[in-house]
Amino acid sequence: MSNKYFAYGAIGAALAVALGAFGAHGLKDTLSEDMLEVYETGVRYHMYHAIGLMLVALLADRIGDAKLVRVGARLLIAGIILFSGSLYVLALSDVKILGAITPLGGVAFLAGWGCIAAAALRARKKA
Template sequence: MTQFALAAGSIYGLIGVLLGAFGAHALSSRLSADMQAIWHTAVQYQFYHAFALLAVGVLARQGLAGASLATATICFALGTLIFSGSLYVLALSGVRWLGAITPFGGALLIVAWIALLLAVVRS
């Protein structure tokens, strides 16, 4: 799980830079202000949780382990994919019902933070 957390965090960070630059340069004249704000939110949350995954990986390398840390890793990875991914698709497509998927990703991110807290408190 350590390797996965570090790899996922690194990949999300890399993709975050690419999508942030893409949004700022290639999409700035193509998206409405509302859709640009949605794109920015997706990039922002992707970065926050890329760093969270890296932190989980470092904590695991330092000896913190257990089911809570594994839960945090999985929920951070899936939550980021669903939360930011649905917002990217919404911004590009304008299909508003995709916004209904975003809270599922947000809920997974909340669970991830709770699981991380439990892992730290229990250590």
């Protein structure tokens, strides 16, 4: 599990860097200040969770319940897609309804971290 999810995190981090550079250099004259801030929020949370995914992958064997960790990792990926992805599209298209998808990504982030915390707590009880 750890190699696959570490790779997903690394790819996600690289993509966050590329999208951040695109936003900083390619969109600063195109987007309004408000929409650029929305875009930057997407990049920031994208990077946070890509790094988090890599850390989870590195520590997966120590965390405990492999199934619960895997579910948590998948939820982090879903969160990146839903939360950051919706913010990217919202900023680029200004289609406001897309803002309704963003909280679903936030819930996926929370559920993912909750699963990972639960796995760690279960492992602690067994130790």
